[in-house]
Amino acid sequence: MKxxxxxEKQFNLLDYALSSLWRRKLKNLGIIAVFALVIFxxxxxxxxxxxxxxxxxxxxxxxxxxxxxxxxxGRQESIPVIYLDRLADIFGIRAAVPRVWxxxxxxxxxxxxxxxxxxxxxxPEGKNLAMAIEGDFPAAGxxxxxxxxEVAADLKLAGRRTFSLFRPDLSLKxxxxxxxxxASTDLLTADLIVTGLDDGRDLFAIPENRATDLLVxxxxxxxxGTIAKKIADRLPDTRVLTRxxxxxxxxxVFGWRSGFASICLLTALAAFVILAWDKAxxxxxxxxxxxxxxxxxxxxTADILVLRFWESLAVSGxxxxxxxxxAYLHVLFLEGSLFRPVLLGxxxxxxxxxxxxxxxxxxxxxxxxxxxxPYLAATVIPAWRCSTVPPxxxxx
Amino acid sequence: xxxxxxxxxxxYRLEDRELQAVxxxxxxxxxxxxxxxxxHSGSGKTTLLSMIGGLARPDQGNVYINGVDxxxxxxxKLAGMRNQLIGFIFQFGSLxxxxxxxxxxxxxxxxxxxxxxxxxxxxxxxxxLDQVGxxxxxxxxxAQLSGGQQRRVAIARAFINRPGIILxxxxxxxLDEDTEGEILEIFRQYNTEKKTTFxxxxxxxxxxxxxxxxxxxxxxxxxxxxxxxxGST
Numbered sequence: 012m013k014x015x016x017x018x019e020k021q022f023n024l025l026d027y028a029l030s031s032l033w034r035r036k037l038k039n040l041g042i043i044a045v046f047a048l049v050i051f052x053x054x055x056x057x058x059x060x061x062x063x064x065x066x067x068x069x070x071x072x073x074x075x076x077x078x079x080x081x082x083x084x085g086r087q088e089s090i091p092v093i094y095l096d097r098l099a100d101i102f103g104i105r106a107a108v109p110r111v112w113x114x115x116x117x118x119x120x121x122x123x124x125x126x127x128x129x130x131x132x133x134x135p136e137g138k139n140l141a142m143a144i145e146g147d148f149p150a151a152g153x154x155x156x157x158x159x160x161e162v163a164a165d166l167k168l169a170g171r172r173t174f175s176l177f178r179p180d181l182s183l184k185x186x187x188x189x190x191x192x193x194a195s196t197d198l199l200t201a202d203l204i205v206t207g208l209d210d211g212r213d214l215f216a217i218p219e220n221r222a223t224d225l226l227v228x229x230x231x232x233x234x235x236g237t238i239a240k241k242i243a244d245r246l247p248d249t250r251v252l253t254r255x256x257x258x259x260x261x262x263x264v265f266g267w268r269s270g271f272a273s274i275c276l277l278t279a280l281a282a283f284v285i286l287a288w289d290k291a292x293x294x295x296x297x298x299x300x301x302x303x304x305x306x307x308x309x310x311x312t313a314d315i316l317v318l319r320f321w322e323s324l325a326v327s328g329x330x331x332x333x334x335x336x337x338a339y340l341h342v343l344f345l346e347g348s349l350f351r352p353v354l355l356g357x358x359x360x361x362x363x364x365x366x367x368x369x370x371x372x373x374x375x376x377x378x379x380x381x382x383x384x385p386y387l388a389a390t391v392i393p394a395w396r397c398s399t400v401p402p403x404x405x406x407x
Numbered sequence: 408x409x410x411x412x413x414x415x416x417x418x419y420r421l422e423d424r425e426l427q428a429v430x431x432x433x434x435x436x437x438x439x440x441x442x443x444x445x446x447h448s449g450s451g452k453t454t455l456l457s458m459i460g461g462l463a464r465p466d467q468g469n470v471y472i473n474g475v476d477x478x479x480x481x482x483x484k485l486a487g488m489r490n491q492l493i494g495f496i497f498q499f500g501s502l503x504x505x506x507x508x509x510x511x512x513x514x515x516x517x518x519x520x521x522x523x524x525x526x527x528x529x530x531x532x533x534x535x536l537d538q539v540g541x542x543x544x545x546x547x548x549x550a551q552l553s554g555g556q557q558r559r560v561a562i563a564r565a566f567i568n569r570p571g572i573i574l575x576x577x578x579x580x581x582l583d584e585d586t587e588g589e590i591l592e593i594f595r596q597y598n599t600e601k602k603t604t605f606x607x608x609x610x611x612x613x614x615x616x617x618x619x620x621x622x623x624x625x626x627x628x629x630x631x632x633x634x635x636x637x638g639s640t
Contacts, residue, residue, distance in 0.1 A: 023517045034505035297504060304501050307462060308515045308564075309490020311482050403462040 024314060028321035042287075043330045049280050050334025050382050051341070057378060058338050059347035061369040066198050067261040071254060073139050076235050077227035078252040079242060089221040090249065097245050098227065103238050105230045108133040109222030111211040115176055115204070122165050126176070126204045128211015135228045143200070146190020151207040156186040161201040163191055179216045186210070277381065284385040299397055306402035315398035319391050327386040331379060335370075342368040409473060409604055410436040410459060410572065416467035417454050417629075428454040429465070430629035436622075438571070439602040441594075443615040445634070446626035452608040453498075453576050455626070459606065460493055460574045461485045472572070490515055494565030498577035501561050502549040509545040512536060512564045528567065535563035538593055540586060555582045562590060566597070573597070575607045579614060591617045 032039045081090035092109050112127040131140065131148055141148040149155035158166070166174050168188065175183040192200035212219065229238050239251045302315055310318075341347060417429040428451040436442050446452045457463035459470050461477050470477050477488055495501070502511045512532040536545050539559035541552075549557050558578070565573055573594075579587040595618055597603040607614060615621045625634045 027517060031505070301503055304503060305514075306486070307460075307489060307495050307501070309486050311486040313482075314486075401463050403457040 021317070024317050025321050028318050029325060031318070032322055032325055039326060043326055043333070046283060046327065046330035046382070046386070047333040047337065049283050050331055050378060051337045053277065053280060053382070054335045054338035054374075054378050055341050055347060055350055057374040058342045058368050058370055059350055061371055061374060062342055062347070063198070064262055065369045068258060071199075071258055071261070073136060073143075074254060074257070075134075075136070075226035076229045076232060076254050077239050077242065078257075079225040079227060079246065080223075080250045080252065081248060082250050083248070087224075087250070089217055089223055090225060092220050092222055092225075094246055094249070095225060098225075098242060101238060101241050101245070103230050103234045105228040106133065106135045107225055107227045109208065109224075110226050111208060111215060111217050111223045113215045113223065115214075117165065120165050122162075123202065124162050124165075124204050125202050126206065126211060126214060128206050128208045128214070130208040134226070140205075143193050143196050144190035144205075145193055146188075149189045149206050149210070152209045153207065154184070154186055154210055155189040156204050156206040156210070157190045157192060158188055158205075159192050159200040159203040160194060160197060162204055163188070176214060178214060184210075184214050280382055281385075284382075284389050287386055287389040302394075302398050303400075303402045306398070312395070312398045316391060316395050319394035320387065323387045323390040324383075327383040331383050334382075335375065335378065339368050339370065409438040409440075410606070411471040412455075412459065412468065413471070414468040415455065415458055415465050415470065417451070417458060417463065418466050427629050429458065430631075431468075432629075432631040433468075434624065434631065434633070436604060436606065438604055439598065441598045441605045441618045441621040442607065443618075443621050443623045444606065444608045444626055445610065445612070445615075445623060446608075450626040451629040452626050455631075456574050456576055456606065456608050460495060461489050491568055492571055494568065494570040494573045496558075496562050496565045496573065496575035496578045498580055502557055502564075504549050507546045507548055508536060508541060508552065508560045509533070511549070511560055512567055515564065515568050532563070532567060535566050536560070538589075539563050540589060555586060558582060559586065559590070562593070569601075570603070572604045572606070575605065575609075577609055577611075578607060579609070579611055587611075587613075588617075595619065 079090065079094070080087045081094075082088070090109075095107050095109070098104060098107050108130055110127065110129050112125060115124045115126050116122075117124060129140075130151065132151070134140065144157045146157065147155075149157055168174060172188045173185055174188070175185045178184055186204075186206065192203065192205075206214070208222075211217070217223070227238070227242065229235055235253050235255065239253050243249070243251045305315065305318075306312075341349065412435070413433050415429050415432045416427070419426045419428055430451070432455060444452050444455065454463060458465045459472075461470075464478055469479075472488065472492060475488075477485060480488070489495075502508075503514065506514070509529070509532050512535060513528060516528050533542065533545060536542055539562050541556060541559055541563070544552060544556060544560075547556075549560070552560065558580070559582070562578060565575075578594075579590055582590060591614055594605060594607075594614075598605055599619055605618075609615075615623055623634045625632050
């Protein structure tokens with residue numbers, strides 16, 4: 012019976028709190044709108060970062076397990092193809108193939124393309140690579156190229172199937188477009204031109220016996236580390252990059268960018284909470300009088316605190332829900348357009364990949380902890396200070 | 408005795424000096440008494456009323472209500488006493504500005520009986536508003552009411568829980584003569600018919616004269632004495 016009365020009392024307090032918020036709806040809607048906006052910004056970053064990392068991981072899962080680059084004086088240089096012979100007897104290597112790649116600056120548009128020449132026939136994942144292309148994979152030695160969607164747009168082909176790029180000696184090399192990369196791979200292929208190995212060598216004037224790097228495919232992914240170590244021992248003048256390391260690099264890049272932006276946004280959140288504290292600690296004469304009247308009519312200090320708690324929870328909880336939902340929709344429908352440049356860069360060509368929002372419970376908990384809890388503290392503690400004053404003093 | 412005050416003292420610190428607002432006051436009030444406390448501004452009447460009503464803790468002395476030392480109770484019981492035993496009428500506007508007149512009247516019910524349906528008391532709230540002449544103002548907000556009308560809403564609110572004791576501080580201060588007469592008649596009815604006990608702080612001797620067998624006290628500089636009033640103060 013006593014328990015029921017306590018529950019009924021809580022319902023009464025909640026009812027009073029909600030109607031009290033409703034009675035000051037303009038002011039409270041304003042607070043909710045500003046609070047939701049700040050939470051939206053923070054949540055957008057969290058969701059966008061999670062989504063981009065997830066997308067990168069999904070795409071990188073199809074890339075070679077190990078990449079070998081020759082280093083000289085701390086810089087990368089072309090690698091002799093003959094190095095492949097030294098890897099022949101390492102157990103667990105499924106295939107090892109040369110690749111040429113480099114950057115091409117389009118002076119007309121100011122964009123940088125990444126041009127890659129591969130020998131599809133020698134690559135175990137060649138079939139997967141071909142499936143990522145809408146059209147055909149470039150045939151070897153035929154002057155064909157597959158383009159990332161953004162490159163195709165940047166070249167302004169307008170229905171044409173051919174284009175030309177300058178060799179280092181400024182002579183022109185012509186390409187025929189064999190296909191366009193699927194939008195789902197945009198994160199990695201937006202600025203990419205893939206061509207045959209020989210055509211790549213021809214464009215960059217790389218000798219036949221050299222490549223930009225060597226790609227190594229392993230049989231058992233659990234052995235990547237061991238095999239990479241063996242390769243590093245055999246080829247001491249090279250840098251051996253593993254897929255997990257590249258994963259990590261993406262995570263670090265997104266994490267750093269998102270972290271930097273998050274710090275800025277958390278500062279905004281902190282400013283809002285400080286403002287809420289400042290406002291709540293300087294309760295208006297009207298609010299003080301209301302507390303005094305309620306105490307005269309039989310409320311206790313604890314009731315006032317519970318009332319303020321419900322009010323603050325309703326305001327911050329609603330702002331949290333609205334902010335997080337808006338952030339999800341922002342990433343789902345607008346693909347995080349507000350913050351994409353921050354995370355993907357401001358280059359002329361940037362990926363227009365389709366992002367599937369990824370929400371981690373830990374992220375939501377973090378946002379809740381950094382927004383709702385400080386707001387509760389910022390509003391309930393000053394109310395406690397006021398409600399401990401004798402009621403007759405509060406209404407004088 | 409319903410209310411018993413023993414040796415009540417209340418002091419306030421005013422910059423460099425100490426003001427003794429209530430100076431060793433003792434008196435008793437029986438159930439159904441109508442007690443008027445007369446005195447000039449600053450004589451300590453309101454402070455005395457606040458101590459009896461459980462709003463301001465005395466520096467010394469005790470207040471017994473129904474034999475219970477109210478300042479030795481827990482905050483919970485003290486709050487319950489304020490809610491269910493006492494109805495307050497203050498000289499200032501004591502309404503919640505964002506609530507309508509009828510919502511203000513119903514406000515004490517939310518804690519009187521948490522399990523009950525407050526809407527069941529709406530007819531009673533309407534009846535009380537009708538008694539104070541505000542039947543047509545139940546949906547008006549305090550800002551839409553005159554000072555006198557706000558006071559009348561506060562009076563209706565004080566009666567909503569059917570309290571045994573009404574503590575009133577200048578209850579007819581802003582009211583016109585007709586409304587004042589109506590309010591005093593309500594007080595008289597509750598006092599004589601429902602045996603509600605009244606402690607009223609006032610300047611208005613008319614308030615005393617309209618009641619049946621009122622007891623009158625005078626307060627001056629915090630000191631208290633019983634008086635006999637006839638005709639005027």
